[in-house]
Amino acid sequence: MSKTQLYSSGLELANFVVTHDILHDAWTAIWSLYSEISQNEGPSSFVRFKVYELPNYTIIAFFTWPSSSKDSVQGGGGGNLVSSSTFKGSFPFFDFLCPKTKDPSFSINEPAFQLFKSIFGVLPKFEIDNSKPLIITGNSLGGSVATLFTLSLLEKFNFSKTKGPLCITFGSPLIGDENLQEAISKYAAWNSCFLHVVSDQDLVPRVLINGYQPFGTFLFCSKLGCSCFEDHHTILELLTTTNLGTLENQDPNKVFESYGTFVKDLNHKVICKDTTDDESLIDWTTTPLRAGIITQLVTIGLVQSQQQQNVDINIIITKTEKQAKMMAISNQHAFDPTRGLNDIKVHMVYLEQYKKLSKEYKDGYYDRYKNGVDRSDIDLVKHKKFLTCYWEEMVDQAEKRPQTVGASLRTRSLFGGTNYRRMIEPLDIADYYKAGKQDYINQGRSKHYIILEQLLKETEKPSSGPNELKKQNVASSLTEDSCFWAHVEEARISCKLLSSRESNDREKETNKLIEFEKYVYGLMKNYAVSSEIFLPESSFMTWWREYREIKGTFYRSHLTGLMNNEENYDKYAKGRLVIP
Structure with missing residues (x-):
């Protein structure tokens, strides 16, 4: 070659x-x-x-x-x-x-x-x-x-x-x-x-x-x-x-x-323009890089004035040539959105295995991490940190590079970034609410998650509804809205305020919960939420029990019509639930 x-x-x-x-x-x-x-x-x-x-x-x-x-x-x-x-x-x-x-x-x-x-x-x-x-x-x-x-x-x-x-x-x-x-x-x-x-x-x-x-x-x-x-x-x-x-x-x-x-x-x-005919500087053996550098130095008058300055022009040419080669090598290794994606698969596989095993705990991926009941959570944090550093750097670089060089993430990278966001952001949400904070979406969300979500929306085609493949894979799929658990936590906060009568604006909290109902129903209708939310000890099911107690057994809505029948949980997980 x-x-x-x-x-x-x-x-x-x-x-x-x-x-x-x-x-x-x-x-x-x-x-x-x-x-x-x-x-x-x-x-x-x-x-x-x-x-x-x-x-x-x-x-x-x-x-x-x-x-x-x-x-x-x-x-x-x-x-x-x-x-x-x-x-x-x-x-x-x-x-x-x-x-x-x-x-x-x-x-x-x-x-x-x-x-x-x-x-x-x-x-x-x-x-x-x-x-x-x-x-x-x-x-x-x-x-x-x-x-x-x-x-x-x-x-x-x-x-x-x-x-x-x-x-x-x-x-x-x-x-x-x-x-x-x-x-x-x-x-x-x-x-x-x-x-x-x-x-x-x-x-x-x-x-x-x-x-x-x-x-x-x-x-x-x-x-x-x-x-x-x-x-x-x-x-x-x-x-x-x-x-x-x-x-x-x-x-x-x-x-x-x-x-x-x-x-x-x-x-x-x-x-x-190459105006020099000095054979000591340029001859037939001179490389294109060195010849170009000599031409540049001649053009700015440096070669012409070398005698006046008592400067060895060949030293300057050699230094400039060396730096040009180093810069060329650096450019060859410039930011590439696809570089490293194969390496991070190892970390993603660990998280996927952790998510799969979480079903045995009857609370699911999100709550298992939030409750921190297993020593394996320590290893999970290491993998989570590596992935976050990788994607923060990738988004930071991609956002600031010129469009022609790759300012938006390429298709393969965007797919990886979407999986990362849906897998890791719930863990950040768990840490956020575990610390007693509120309003993650407006106050705690990292900029790189927002950018990854925006890029997906710009490239994603509008959906007319769930297809059969999506229904069949819902049990193993990730919830499409990576902020789902933040909405759940905020809904639980509203329930707590209503139950304890601490809220000064009960109508506002009630309206929030009604909007949350519509939000969950829309996700379920499109099979866009993982079936693990129905695990008995999940934060979502905890919210449901709290909400049902507040609203009473006679309250009816699209969501309660689905949630009141526990057989629907299994049907949804198998992709067989018909949602009007």
Whole structure:
């Protein structure tokens, strides 16, 4: 079998971003805001923003004066980092970014954070479900504010249904530490929301290096053209290597204006054209990956200036090539909803066996676990924990990946996720009510269960009623509504309130029980509830006895008509009960 050929995708990405009007429109918005401010206010250290409504998308632009941004970044304290743990209580809008590690905090550049915080209260509230895309852009420290604003929005986007925001910065310094980079880069959809344009003449993006890590895609520009890089190690290496001493003397206003020239000229150039004929760098034996990297470095002017910098370009090429190979391998092992499904079958088999044996206890799967009468429950908890961790991670990953890469779970995974939800969620419900809590569905239900249920509803065809196969298998099937036992527990609470006369609103509790009746009857009619609910000591049968005592022997309803005849329990379990 031939070895997989590696190549660099930065060239294609560079061509894509510059041949669309988005980059041009983003810069035009910044320039328009700059022109408006320069006429009315003049230089200041504040950040200004404005919303521009275009036919195809909405742009919000952030602007800071180039000279002020440069002084702030270079000055004392300009590189200070502030930990997310220090503003968690007072400014919790980034809490969702915290990586799930022993150290769940990350750090952000303090000057940028203070600028963002100063205007956060007056920033517009965008309708996340709007089909019109949102472009967020900014220059220098204004770009840092744009980045933070984009980060604050990420949690609200369901990337499987809604177009995420695109943040484009021009000459922005790095914004955070390694923990922040890991939190963003963990999700492809989040990382792809950021495009950072960096001029070879701009010092500001290159100042904050120590303790900082880049994320997103970086578009390096020079008079020769531009090229994109995604690997954060490579980006940091290029920012460090291209930090020429002569950049110290650059006029920040001239550098700011140069971005407009880059944006204008890019559409008129062949991006990343191979302009080098240096045989020491490229010859017929050079691999496609290495040749592509050399072409990219030539395009951003690094090879041309290597003599001036006293830098061994071959070392940089080799480092970049190594990181590109590692990234390619990482992409090959990227999130796959079907990976691991065979492994978790072992854990599901244990639970299925536990459920089967539970019938011997006359209370069933749910109540056996809730009552904790067997030592095997200890092993059950281990299997339950493994399965929950697996599916929480799978749903978390699937929800945040781009739709084209697999934002919704595939058919096989969705089938496994549905079985998991119907098998495990009743156990979580048992733990919840055993702890004396109430209202599981609204107060205690995990987000990943909700998402798995929504995905099933989106793909499931409407049912016209139970078929014969469904009736025959009802004794071994799982209850379709994984929240069934939560409804049972709430019904028992209502019975207790009515019996003890503790309720201040007896009519409300009575209506709840009537609705619960209709709910159970509907499940039975569709053979959508497991027959184990009729086991003598189950919580459902306990509710039934409590309810019958409250309502009396003369009360009649669709459900009581079925429940009053115990022969119907066996008929239902065999799929022979005719329910009108």
